[in-house]
Amino acid sequence: MKKKIGKIAEDLAAEFLENQGYKIIERNFYFHRFGEIDLIVFKKNLINFVEVKSLTSESEFIPEIHFNKRKLKKIERIASFYANKFNYKNWIISLITIVLENFKINYYENVKI
Numbered sequence: 171m172k173k174k175i176g177k178i179a180e181d182l183a184a185e186f187l188e189n190q191g192y193k194i195i196e197r198n199f200y201f202h203r204f205g206e207i208d209l210i211v212f213k214k215n216l217i218n219f220v221e222v223k224s225l226t227s228e229s230e231f232i233p234e235i236h237f238n239k240r241k242l243k244k245i246e247r248i249a250s251f252y253a254n255k256f257n258y259k260n261w262i263i264s265l266i267t268i269v270l271e272n273f274k275i276n277y278y279e280n281v282k283i
Contacts, residue, residue: 182273
């Protein structure tokens with residue numbers, strides 16, 4: 171069930187980014203040493219590595235609570251590997267959070283913690 175919810179959230183995030191003019195390059199890019207990046211998208215010579223976090227309904231918790239320094243460092247390692255491998259110079263890491271109950275989407279571009 172958790173995987174299905176994650177897939178729905180990633181589909182919504184991908185659609186949101188496409189509507190913002192991004193082209194989806196990769197979904198669920200897995201690098202065995204460090205883990206996975208949900209979405210890798212491209213727009214205007216900029217690669218954007220996007221983490222998607224979701225909850226099924228609004229509660230006292232928010233999806234953002236699951237994104238921390240440790241998670242950001244892990245994504246930075248994968249992003250750096252990917253950017254070097256494919257010779258991308260300009261890249262950022264972003265976060266999309268989604269509450270599925272009301273399709274509330276928040277987009278945090280170029281996150282720093």
